[in-house]
Amino acid sequence: MIWLIASLIIVGVLAYGRVPLRRATLVLAGWLGLYSLAQGGNLVFLLWVVFDAIFIPLNVPAIRKRLFSSVVFKVMKQMLPPMSQTEREALEAGNTWWDAELFSGHPDWKILLDLPAPKLTAEELAFIDGPVETLCGMLDDWDITHNRRDLPVEVWDYIKQHKFCGMIIPKRYGGLEFSEYAHSEVVMKISSRSTTAAVTVMVPNSLGPAKLLLAYGAEQQKNHYLPRLAKGEEIPAFALTGPLAGSDAGAMPDTGVVCYGWFPSSSLGTSGKDKVLGIRLNWEKRYITLGPVATVLGLAFKLYDPEHLIGDQENIGITVALIPTDTAGVSIGRRHFPLDSAFQNGPNWGKDVFIPMDWIIGGKEQVGNGWKMLMQCLATGRAVSLPALSTGASKMVSRNSGAYARIRKQFNLPIGEFEGIEEPLSRIAGETYIIDAARKVTAAALDDGQKPSVISAIIKYELTERMRRVVNDGMDIQGGSGICMGPKNYLGRMYQVIPVSITVEGANILTRTMMIFGQGAVRCHPYIQREMEALGHDNLDRFDQVLFEHIGSVLHNLAAGFWLGLTGGRFVEVPGDQHTRRYFRQIARLSVGFALVADFALLTLGGSLKRKERISGRFADVLSNLYLCSCVLKNFQDQGSPEDDLPLLDWACQQTLHRAQQSLLAIFHALPMRIPAYLLRAVLFPGGKPYSPPADHLIHQTAALLLKNSPVRDSLTHGIYINYKPDDVTGRIEVAFQAVLAAAPVEAKIHAAQKQKKLPKGSIVDVLDAAISNSIISKKEAELIVAAEKARFAAIGVDDFSPEQLSNTGKI
Structure with a gap:
């Protein structure tokens, strides 16, 4: 038993230390040799037979491959599940x-x-303390979601003017060129104020045309679209999900067929057309964020080339193209209404839409690479915005x-x-x-x-x-x-x-x-x-x-x-x-x-x-x-x-x-x-x-x-929008919190006096005069209590509406 335990310990130490096979073989052979000298007998002979049968083949690659690896190779090949291209x-x-x-x-x-720990540059910090702070102050989530069901015009204009949709776009194209950490900080702060505004800002900077263009776009496409996206002159949307294809992209029914067609020619004026090689598209998409207001769609579809106009392959695969929404045959549908939310989201479809080949992101060289492009961009985009x-x-x-x-x-x-x-x-x-x-x-x-x-x-x-x-x-x-x-x-x-x-x-x-x-x-x-x-x-x-x-x-x-x-x-x-x-x-x-x-x-x-x-x-x-x-x-x-x-x-x-x-x-x-x-x-x-x-x-x-003012509370909630306006949805809570904490020592004095029967029982406001007259608190301290109770009541207040208000709002 002692030899067995010792043997297990030696094997464990060799395995724990990742000792190479040949060296481990020598160590085990030496240990078995010591055991042979100490014990002898038929068992030792049997152990050597087993040892040789295992370790000699393992240490000779040609024998090992023939007797062991080839068998495992065949078994694993049969067990390996089929893998689709997606x-x-x-x-x-x-x-x-x-x-x-x-x-x-x-x-x-x-x-x-x-x-390296994440850090903001001076420019990024100034943007967060300036335009982001201002934007948050402009946002009234109740008005946005309940009354307007959209961002106010002035908010849309502010987002465009200050390039909120161009955070990931390099400066040479007119964007802000922020780090991913700054991008995250901006979205985090806005989302603490309004989900609608946060979604509106985050989508163009996450999975969308800008990210795809930066990674795969032709230089001509970048030069045309990226400055316009950065300035908000173009509103992008990415059209991937459809009624029959959500997570299963392979089931996507949206198709494009390579063919020749007539397309407006800039050299002939708006009325002239050239016959060009392009793609005829048919698609139906839904759940497309910013779709109802988009001016350019990033569209994913399956591309086919039955006449072999661009190569030998007929089924080319998922491809991505940029399509202006005013293109003939494109229909932007009405809005979805996701859980009473106000961010723009809706369906779109296209019927016999003809586009030239150079509208594919990256041009003809990127046909069939759409799913790879999407997965590569999602690998980073998914990690930031949500x-x-x-x-x-x-x-x-x-x-x-x-x-x-x-x-x-x-x-x-x-x-x-x-x-x-x-x-x-x-x-x-x-x-x-x-x-x-x-x-x-x-x-x-x-x-x-x-x-x-x-x-x-x-x-x-x-x-x-x-x-x-x-x-x-x-x-x-x-x-x-x-x-x-x-x-x-x-x-x-x-x-x-x-x-x-x-x-x-x-x-x-x-x-x-x-x-x-x-x-x-x-x-x-x-x-x-x-x-x-x-x-x-x-x-x-x-x-x-x-x-x-x-x-x-x-x-x-x-x-x-x-x-x-x-x-x-x-x-x-x-x-x-x-x-x-x-x-x-x-x-x-x-x-x-x-x-x-x-x-x-x-x-x-x-x-x-x-x-x-x-x-x-x-x-x-x-x-x-x-x-x-x-x-x-x-x-x-x-x-x-x-x-x-x-x-x-x-x-x-x-x-x-x-x-x-x-x-x-x-x-x-x-x-x-x-x-x-x-x-x-x-x-x-x-x-x-x-x-x-x-x-x-x-x-x-x-x-x-969370119940007291402290550096930990401030650190834990750092980076969100905080204000001290008594008529603001969260400002009133912050005001009340500070007022209640300021009045807490005074309140403790009054409760102590009540326990000692120096003051009658009852509401703290009702005994203030008695507390002042008995010199338990000062008039200034009493003012703290009054201010705290007023702020407390404002903070815990709940809205109420007339029947007319409720019957005339929220109708679709």
């Missing part, structure tokens, strides 16, 4: 970054922590619902002091901290040149879902004032439009179950993609090499998973200080477990894993939460590790680690080969579940941060 191009979009490190089981922290909108909404709820919980009283106490209210307040603060950290770190990675497609899917899904929970918690705290719509309700409209953000740029259900892990399992895995390439090229030599690297990695992760589970990760080398080091260690531990279980799932399920969406969704949750926890630690470091932020840091790390653990444990119940699966669970979690959600004392600490 799936292949989606997999090739963008690149990998920290997601690949987490997938490796051995993350290199230097890659994350050496990333995460920024989610952050703005979450910060706004944190600041205002926290203030409301301090202002609003029940049973003579601020409702924020009730334990029942502390729980949602704590979630609001903690989730907002996570959301903002992920937004900033990802924007910094984009500005550093990364295009992480899997991470873009992670933060789109996670940040919109977490924002949904933040807004729901805010609505619970607001109570009746949250559900009664009107000019005073700052949260109800945001609650209504939540599903918009979780639907666009990839519906969240599919983003979680198909994109994050489905795409990540191939793109981020250190070996799968290389193995697939070797299989695709029938390259057995390359496959053999990668396969044994993969096997070595699995053995390492098995040994590392058990060791880290046994020791709680205490001896793994990680960065951080005395407070953060434990969290770095737990990410490392769960990364090993994630990588090992992912390999087990791929081995046992093979190509069918593609259809096991409940399993892939849980894998997505593990990877996502590990990424979010990493971002929290990175952002904490970038901010100088402020001690006041420790409650938020602890809450965020404990919540994400616990959710990653629970998702990983849930996978074991869904895997086939249950006995090996449970043995694997025992290896990774030998002591049971190590991570718990935030404890009660931490819930109290984080909730309290």
Whole structure:
């Protein structure tokens, strides 16, 4: 038994240390030799036979390939699911970054922590403090959504005049040429004021003609369109989704056929036409944001060349073209009405629309590359706008619902002091901290040149879902004032439009179950993609090499998973200080477990894993939460590790680690080969579940941060629109919050006097005169109470309407 245990330890050490095969063979041969000298007998002979049968073929590549690799090669080739061209191009979009490190089981922290912290230039900061601040002051969300159902003309003009739609366009084309971080900051601030305005600004700067032109456009197209887009002379919309094709782009029925046609010739005047080579289009699209007001459509369609006018291929594939909306045959339909929202969104269609070939983005050379172009642009666009909108909404709820919980009283106490209210307040603060950290770190990675497609899917899904929970918690705290719509309700409209953000740029259900892990399992895995390439090229030599690297990695992760589970990760080398080091260690531990279980799932399920969406969704949750926890630690470091932020840091790390653990444990119940699966669970979690959600004392600490003026509250909600106008929808809450806090010491004096029976019981306003006459408070202090009660009543006020007003509004 001692020899057996020692042998297992030696094998574990060799695997943990990633010792090369030949060196490991020598070590094991030496150990077996010692055992032979000490024991002898028939068992030793049998052990040598087994050892030679395994390790001699493994160390001789020609034998290994013939006896082992070729067999695995054939099996994997049969198991490999068929892959469509759209799936292949989606997999090739963008690149990998920290997601690949987490997938490796051995993350290199230097890659994350050496990333420069995001910063605004002086020009970007001036724009945010100037035009963005002014724009936010112009926005009345109730008027926009309830009365106008559109932005006012002066707001549209201001957005165009100050080039809000040209943030990503370089200065040489007349744009602002802002960083992705500045782009994110602008959208975040506007979204804290009006979702309609935020969507209007973010769409042209996200997935749209400008981004596609910058990446793929011909120089002539750039010179024509980009200056006009930057100035707002052109309003862009991107037409991809149709009635029969949402996430399944391969089902797109919209077609273009290469042919000759007559097209207006500038050389012959407006009435003259030339016969030119072009495309005849027929399409029907819907859900197109800015579609009803667009002057130019970025249109995705399937291109066919039945007469082989541009090549030998008949079915060319998805192609993207820019089409002015005043082109003959283009119809811009009426507006959709998405959840009582006011942003412009609607259908459009085209019937026998003829366009010249040079309207294709990038010209004829880019025919058939449309899906690749879209996936490449989404790899970055998805990572900016919606995460920024989610952050703005979450910060706004944190600041205002926290203030409301301090202002609003029940049973003579601020409702924020009730334990029942502390729980949602704590979630609001903690989730907002996570959301903002992920937004900033990802924007910094984009500005550093990364295009992480899997991470873009992670933060789109996670940040919109977490924002949904933040807004729901805010609505619970607001109570009746949250559900009664009107000019005073700052949260109800945001609650209504939540599903918009979780639907666009990839519906969240599919983003979680198909994109994050489905795409990540191939793109981020250190070996799968290389193995697939070797299989695709029938390259057995390359496959053999990668396969044994993969096997070595699995053995390492098995040994590392058990060791880290046994020791709680205490001896793994990680960065951080005395407070953060434990969290770095737990990410490392769960990364090993994630990588090992992912390999087990791929081995046992093979190509069918593609259809096991409940399993892939849980894998997505593990990877996502590990990424979010990493971002929290990175952002904490970038901010100088402020001690006041420790409650938020602890809450965020404990919540994400616990959710990653629970998702990983849930996978074991869904895997086939249950006995090996449970043995694997025992290896990774030998002591049971190590991570718990935030404890009660931490819930109290984080909730309290939103109930008082502090640098932490200001830092947590930094970057949103804040004003102190008593007649403004959020300004009245800020005014009341400051007034109530200023009056709190005076209020404490009066309550103490009432307890001592120096003052009669009753409303604080009713005993003010007695408190002054008894010298308990001064007249100046009494004025603070009066001002606070007036502001409190204004802040908790709810709109009411006459029957005539309600019957004459909101009609369609």
